[in-house]
Amino acid sequence: QAKREGKNGVQFFQKSLDAAVHGQLHLEARLRAALDAGGLHLHYQPQVDTTTGALLGFEALVRWTDTQLGLVSPARFIPLAEEAGLIGDLGEWVLNEACRQAAEWGLRVPVAVNVSALEVAQEDFTQRVHATLRRHGLDGGQLKLEVTERLSVQDLQRAARQLAQLHGLGVQLSLDDFGTGQSSVSTLLQLPLNELKLDRSLITGVAESPIEQRVVSALISLGRSLNLTVIVEGVETPEQLRVLRDLGCGAVQGYLTGRPGPASMWTPHLNGPLPLNLPERSAGAGDG
Ligand code: C2E
Ligand code: MG
Numbered sequence: 710q711a712k713r714e715g716k717n718g719v720q721f722f723q724k725s726l727d728a729a730v731h732g733q734l735h736l737e738a739r740l741r742a743a744l745d746a747g748g749l750h751l752h753y754q755p756q757v758d759t760t761t762g763a764l765l766g767f768e769a770l771v772r773w774t775d776t777q778l779g780l781v782s783p784a785r786f787i788p789l790a791e792e793a794g795l796i797g798d799l800g801e802w803v804l805n806e807a808c809r810q811a812a813e814w815g816l817r818v819p820v821a822v823n824v825s826a827l828e829v830a831q832e833d834f835t836q837r838v839h840a841t842l843r844r845h846g847l848d849g850g851q852l853k854l855e856v857t858e859r860l861s862v863q864d865l866q867r868a869a870r871q872l873a874q875l876h877g878l879g880v881q882l883s884l885d886d887f888g889t890g891q892s893s894v895s896t897l898l899q900l901p902l903n904e905l906k907l908d909r910s911l912i913t914g915v916a917e918s919p920i921e922q923r924v925v926s927a928l929i930s931l932g933r934s935l936n937l938t939v940i941v942e943g944v945e946t947p948e949q950l951r952v953l954r955d956l957g958c959g960a961v962q963g964y965l966t967g968r969p970g971p972a973s974m975w976t977p978h979l980n981g982p983l984p985l986n987l988p989e990r991s992a993g994a995g996d997g
């Protein structure tokens with residue numbers, strides 16, 4: 710009896726494994742097809758000065774809508790693209806499209822592009838970025854790269870060399886998701902950064918929690934003492950923004966100040982004030 714169950718268990722396991730592998734291959738093939746057929750597009754989300762409401766940049770976020778699967782989250786397909794060896798082509802498409810859009814807009818603030826650590830560690834990464842900037846007539850300063858650390862020590866050293874060269878071209882570098890497992894303090898010492906981007910998970914309760922406030926305050930001080938811009942991602946409420954501003958945070962990005970949307974959503978607003986949602990400054994807040 711037990712033996713038979715065991716065997717069925719193995720068969721069942723084998724079946725579900727086959728299904729999982731099949732599903733993965735299916736997804737991979739569809740992603741590859743989307744990449745070839747122009748099935749990806751970019752959304753843009755504003756990065757905003759907490760005191761003036763000025764636009765500081767746009768982050769480009771890749772979107773994939775599959776005809777059968779519907780909208781697939783990048784949190785799902787970016788790791789897949791990395792495993793399947795598609796991240797080089799995908800990253801190149803994103804970089805080119807974001808730079809093309811920035812040039813079409815005549816954007817004076819940088820467009821921020823997420824780059825996979827695997828891409829940055831590739832030998833020709835610097836050259837490819839440089840070629841893309843030239844293709845669209847952009848200065849290095851019009852591009853910001855958001856890096857999340859997911860690298861071995863050797864890869865990190867290789868990435869650091871590439872990033873130092875790009876830094877020399879004026880390209881800005883941001884350490885994304887800082888404060889989560891993926892982005893550590895030691896990375897701060899190894900990469901030529903301009904910006905520290907605090908992860909959303911650090912600030913979800915910042916309006917109510919004195920401990921979160923102290924942690925965020927310390928991280929803002931850390932960034933400032935290293936001459937880095939500190940930006941907080943995932944700001945959703947006026948209370949969060951008010952607290953962050955009072956703690957000295959200069960820049961935010963989140964649903965409060967603008968959801969990610971297609972370029973056409975932002976084009977009409979580029980020459981006027983953005984439709985932002987900045988709360989009044991709280992009375993008695995320090996001047997920084
Ligand atoms: P990320 O770079 O940390 O991007 C921020 C994520 O938070 C985005 O999710 C954005 O849509 C979402 N977000 C923005 N404001 C808010 C908010 O107020 N509340 C909440 N709950 N979420 C907010 P998205 O677009 O699903 O992207 C997920 C991750 O996928 C990104 O995290 C980034 O790591 C990766 N990714 C996205 N586009 C690209 C790309 O073109 N290349 C690479 N390599 N990775 C990308
Ligand atoms: Mg990012």
Ligand code: MG
Nearest residue numbers: 885886906942
């Ligand atoms: Mg982030």
Ligand code: MG
Nearest residue numbers: 886908909942
């Ligand atoms: Mg994040």
